[in-house]
Amino acid sequence: MSESTYAADVFGSPTPVLSVSPVVVPAPGRAVDLEIRVSAPVTGGDLPVILLSHGQGYSNHLSSLNGYAPLVNFWAAHGFVVIQPTHLSSRTLSLDPNTPGAPLFWRSRAEDMMRVLDQLDAIEAAVPQLLGRLDRSKVAVAGHSMGGHTASLLLGARLTDPDDGTEVNLTEPRIIAGMLLAAPGRGGDALTGSTAENFPFFLTTDFSTMTTPALVVAGDKDASPHLTVRGPEWHTDPYLLSPGPKSLLTLFDAEHGLGGVSGYDVAETTDESPERVSAVQRLTSAYLRTQLNPGDSAWQAACHALAAGPRPLGRVESK
Template identity: 75%
Template sequence: MSEPTSAANTPSAPTPVLSVSPVVLPAPGRAVELQVRVSAPVTGSELPILLLSHGHGRSNHLSSLNGYAPLANYYAARGFVVIQPTHLDSKTLTLDSKDPEAPLYWRARAQDMKRILDQLDVIERAVAGLAGRLDRSKVAVIGHSMGGHTASLLLGARHTNSPDGTEVNFAEPRIKAGVLLAAPGRGDALSKFAAENYPFFSTIDFSTMTTPALVVAGDKDDSAYLTVAGADWHADPYFLSPSPKSLLTLFDAGHGLGGVSGYDVAETTDENPERVAAVQLLTWAYLRTALYPGDSAWQEARNALTGVAGPLGRVESK
């Protein structure tokens, strides 16, 4: 799927990218220091910030700051400063499996993103040529799979603590828009395995997820080990949250959405470069227009999606 011609004329046309890792951020109380990768265009100023949360996959390194190159490279080449943390659930870390937050560390994941925003000064000093180039008023978040759950919390979704019933709220007002890729859905549709091993999923409430967001779901992503609802489960964050929201449904796409977690990776079951290109373009365009109202990128990308031979998917909004 090629980009609309007019997109090449925007300030976010592809440029060379500088990527630095690891940038180590102090994290008092965390099991280990927080390591991030920072990818940024080598030119430009007043650059928007995009936090990218990795999934909890079976691979050893994709679930870390070293994964998701197809997305990070694309966004950075088109004007975003992309910041990727290694969350505590990453297999690159050897943490105590008896930790009550293990194995998914859902709270720590959201806290990681807040720590990053709290320490943008540290990041600017650590990356040569980045100082003074960030627009801190334009921050977005994107996450895949478990990273999509992390993004949903930062966008306003909430959990209920058990047994005391208190509400857990990680909504981050500094984040103005987000994208959920193959994210978990409603809590009453969990598989037996998920209910027993990841009980926090059962209390998710999307009705408070008020920040604008694009939900991306594959219509072949049945995720049977997590849900009994089939592929529709991954669209729940769209249907169960208030507007403004958009839903991109990708035809014949599995959980990897064509291969967004890495180039030619073994865990992608639906390898499809054209599908990845569609995800890249549409998610970038959505975030650009969400952060810069009036920008035509999102409408142009939607037109491109419906204009190709054999459409790759459909978009609906509310």
């Protein structure tokens, strides 16, 4: 099956998408109220939900509810409701650098996703086109880069709080599947000295408890020398060091932007490739379709299509 035939057979024509932002979710105790974007197909019911956690790149607005349009638009056009928070780490908020949890707000990021799930009734009321259309039994989390770290915590990864030495468990049982895109790997001696010093919460990341099913997406040219001394293989740790069921999509020649998933034509994408982005769109959508609907063959078909071309864009392995 060719890529084009696969896309037509499995996904069909995209549905028009409605996108509403900012939807404000009251958040007592948070530095500011939580603002989210909600994107959904204009038709259809029993829609699964993807919570999308943004990364922490150089641009101001990609790291907010305004980023990741290539993924959000595709997912929503093919049957998912996508909810994107602006985490406290976003430059768009211009918070005081002395705000507790700054600069990356690792704990608050995960709590943002829990707050969204707690407030789905209010979110539906704020976006009346969604009323009665969500399937709350089918919730997934996705995250890119620092957002991948956030997603890993919600999927069951643990760490030790560097401030008080306690083990942190932010596993969210309402999330039944996840996708980690260019996510950070293990800590310890895998980190650069500056990362260990400035972001000590990375030091103790433990994937052995990350039991929720997940797809890990990594670029084989994503060296991330500002974070790790291990090179591109560091981003495969969430797959290699966690228990199954897990799948790993390794994208050939992909760097941290995975071809440009964080936005259209953005300057910080060092490996711009519409073909690579298209592969990420299709494979992530297919993975969640099959994971949330056992018996759906979309994932198997996507993997077959990826391998069938004369110059595959990547490879998939599973455990």
